[in-house]
Amino acid sequence: MQAFETHAKTDWVLVTGQPGGGKTTAVKKLVDELTARGATLRGFYTDEVLSGSGGSRSGFDVVTVPDGRRGPLARKGAAGPKVGQYGVDVEGFEQLALPTLDDDDDVIYVLDEIGRMELKSEAFAARVEALLARGVRLVGALTAPIYGHRVAFCDRVSATRGVAVHKLTSKTRDGVTAELKETLATRWAPKSIKRKRK
Numbered sequence: 001m002q003a004f005e006t007h008a009k010t011d012w013v014l015v016t017g018q019p020g021g022g023k024t025t026a027v028k029k030l031v032d033e034l035t036a037r038g039a040t041l042r043g044f045y046t047d048e049v050l051s052g053s054g055g056s057r058s059g060f061d062v063v064t065v066p067d068g069r070r071g072p073l074a075r076k077g078a079a080g081p082k083v084g085q086y087g088v089d090v091e092g093f094e095q096l097a098l099p100t101l102d103d104d105d106d107v108i109y110v111l112d113e114i115g116r117m118e119l120k121s122e123a124f125a126a127r128v129e130a131l132l133a134r135g136v137r138l139v140g141a142l143t144a145p146i147y148g149h150r151v152a153f154c155d156r157v158s159a160t161r162g163v164a165v166h167k168l169t170s171k172t173r174d175g176v177t178a179e180l181k182e183t184l185a186t187r188w189a190p191k192s193i194k195r196k197r198k
Contacts, residue, residue: 003159007135010162013184014114014142015176017168023141026168026177027112030139031065033181034108037189041065043110043140044097046073046117059086060117062096065110071096074117081120088120101127103134108188111140119153128153132160137188 015026044064051058059075078087158165
């Protein structure tokens with residue numbers, strides 16, 4: 001698998017795993033830890049949308065970091081490119097998510113996730129490539145193969161120099177997340193914050 005060409009300073013930490021495996025929860029915990037230690041983060045995560053008395057999943061929203069603006073990513077039975085039973089709102093996604101990924105070397109970017117729905121946007125895929133090329137710091141999630149079906153773009157990201165991918169399962173997710181919280185806080189928190197905590 002051919003990797004993307006990247007800048008020498010690319011530093012990405014991604015989690016991966018099956019749907020429901022805790023990827024978004026892990027990313028949120030890492031964002032909260034870094035924010036608490038004084039780091040500046042910007043980007044987005046995806047959140048399940050539940051409906052009905054039984055709380056069945058009806059879609060996904062995009063939620064921006066750090067301001068928490070929310071908009072639809074996909075809904076069951078909606079118009080737009082299909083991922084399973086969901087129709088992806090590509091235009092709405094691009095309007096909300098892409099501005100959070102504008103050039104700013106002083107932030108840590110958040111991408112949850114680089115996945116099948118998000119990659120229906122060619123502009124998003126191009127932005128991911130641009131972030132790799134710029135050598136930024138980034139924390140996020142990467143979709144995993146489902147029933148043997150791989151996503152070539154995600155395979156290229158995971159094979160790229162400077163990108164570390166950590167697999168989550170129901171048994172390992174808490175331990176992996178805790179370890180990453182400490183590692184990233186040490187590696188990425190502002191020096192002034194680290195001095196105060198010594």
